[in-house]
Amino acid sequence: MTVSPLIWAITMVVIVALLAFDYFFHIRKAHVPTLREAAVWSALYVGVAVIFGVLVWVFGGSGMGSEYFAGYITEKALSVDNLFVFLIIIASFRVPREDQQKVLLFGIIFSLIARTGFIFLGAALINSFAWVFYIFGLILLITAGNLLRPDAHGDDQADNFMIRIARKLFHTTEHYDGDKLFTIQDGKRALTPMLLVMVAIGGTDILFALDSIPAIFGLTQNVYIVFTATAFSLMGLRQLYFLIDGLLDRLIYLAYGLAAILAFIGVKLVLHALHENTLPFINDGQPVPVVEISTGVSLSIIIGVLTVTVIASLLSKAGIAQTSINNARRHAVNYLDLEYTADASERERIYRLLTAEESQILAMDPKYRNKAKDIDKIRALVAEAHRQHEEYLAR
Template sequence: MQSVSGWVWLLTVLGIVGLLLFDFFFHVRRAHIPTLAEAARWTAIYVAIALLFGLGVTIFAGGQSGAEYFAGYVTEEALSVDNLFVFLLLLGSFKVPRADQQKVLLVGIAVSLVARTGFIFLGAALIESFAWVFYIFGLILLVTAGNLLRQEGNEEETPDNIIIRGARRVLRTSDVYDGDKLFTYQNGRRVMTPMLLVMVAIGGTDILFALDSIPAIFGLTQNVYIVFTATAFSLLGLRQLYFLIDGLLDRLVYLSYGLAAILGLIGVKLILHALHENNVPFINDGEPIHAAEISTGLSLTIIVAILLITVVVSLLSPKGRAQTYVAAARRHATEFLDIETDPAYCDEIFHKLVYEESRLKTLPERYRARIRAEDELMDLLHRAHELHARRVADGRCFVPAWAGPPASEAGGN
């Protein structure tokens, strides 16, 4: 499948653009908070489209091309889930209202898709001209794998990078949102809202992720069409996936270890392939080295096995359960205090906060003791309860029948 006709490329690109436009006009144009059922339904639809496309590749181009596509898609989807951690922190950092997060994500994903397409063709051109690029890609993945292991446990840090810092300096914005508008009027002057800045942050951050993901998929296949389609389909369902699993993201405590293993595997695979194509003068006098290579089928099997083990172990881990409850309580308290202004949704958020606090009380004592020792979290929960009490006194909301004191007051028993 190394040669794909122009009309196949055209139909594929039109199909992907059509899916993006459909997503915008039928889901994102009207700001709303997707229900769990809606997110699950559309995530399943986008995954089904990706799998059906892979089945078509297998039928029309053969089993080898099909295996390359599925290996690339699974790897890119796994890396995309890791990206969602950063998206979650970014949206919280910029205090984006929940109803407006869909548009931010979709625009950011569209920008990333365009940029990644450029990276894909650039990478293909480099590989075509310089065989030693495989060494570079392999080393990038091995270094990234090491960084993932070192960064384990630091997920709570606010994400920041050169693109976000540059956008903050260049894009002068107002301090408040005006729905999902990019521009608003403030003191009679037309100014940009933070919405544009957060879209740049999401898109720019995802472009930086491409520096890892593009070498990873080139380690599984050098077919540009497969690289492009696997990357595109992994991004298309990312918005729906975010709303489906954002409550479970913190539960995947060992995901970084799994991704590090996958990137390490592909990095080794790339270097082994580079040895076969070797023409670097100071390595074996520029002659190829016939080392054993890892087949695409074996790579796909190992990648799926690593992901399954990582997810199962994470879900069974008491540490994961504690981290999930704490992160959810912190997120709901922050939304209630600083982000949301809609009274009905604020009421819903407080109900969720009280529920998460009740789950904190079910944790083993050693985890509850650590939670009570987190002064910032305890202060956040107390402020949320105090604000809710004032709103109840003003008649702006009501007390859930099962509400109780904050976790710090009831979690020690």
């Protein structure tokens, strides 16, 4: 189905309007979103994406509809995995809690722009060179293998190439000045960490696109569906971050599920490349008669793998222990970091979460509790948080 320029224009206006609404009504004034706020807006964005998918199904047919939902679910799952990296970057730069929304919205906008460029580039390559499917398939198979590495989500540093260049070329400061991108230090204009963390997230978004775009092109080659599924999967990612913040560590098998999905789509792409083969050294440049996997089968496998992955993660005792311990460490660090937030009620909320998590940890089976990495350092951090809280109450 060919999508008219009018439909493209309306879609772009709707997406830009949603982003503008997000900024002017939620992010312009720095604040820490409540759990209820995050839940309501996360549900709203998912609802908008589902309604759009239903409209595609009604007006474009079941083929386009199933392609959209397969692409949306896959991109949404990859976006959740990307939140792990966002969490590392934000923690590494010690972004104040009330300013994290602005950083995340910038990441979403940059990601949408970067992925749009990759989408049109990928479409142009596919239309001109059928062998690109081999490359896309290989990229996904390599990415699937990388996800199985123990350090798949990297370490606690966000000192990437772009950040090192920025610090060498420009005058930077170590401290935030509200949510400003520039400040005055020693009479000189300087970059704040707020700008640097946005650069870090923007740089990682480009890397995310390298596996995200081939994955969705493995499910559909309709550029409109690729674009809208990608865009709607990114919308609401900011709210989702605050909704499941602290539960990300619980999804201990998510990387395995995503690896299985990416490997499956990689194989699907290679099979499609063989079916469309034009390379002279494969079957004398003639198409290879292979089985092609339908979109319906793809959608079923994607949903099935993600369902099993999430349920297995939520039921895992090791996952529960890892979540509580990592949350306790994070909340202890945040409580001790005076620059994390200027809101006294937010600090008190963090301390209450810390004590609740500590109670859960003490009630766990020691074999799960003691497996945590750097457990002695975590205990020391928690003890120091208790000491400082007692000092605060004694004032």
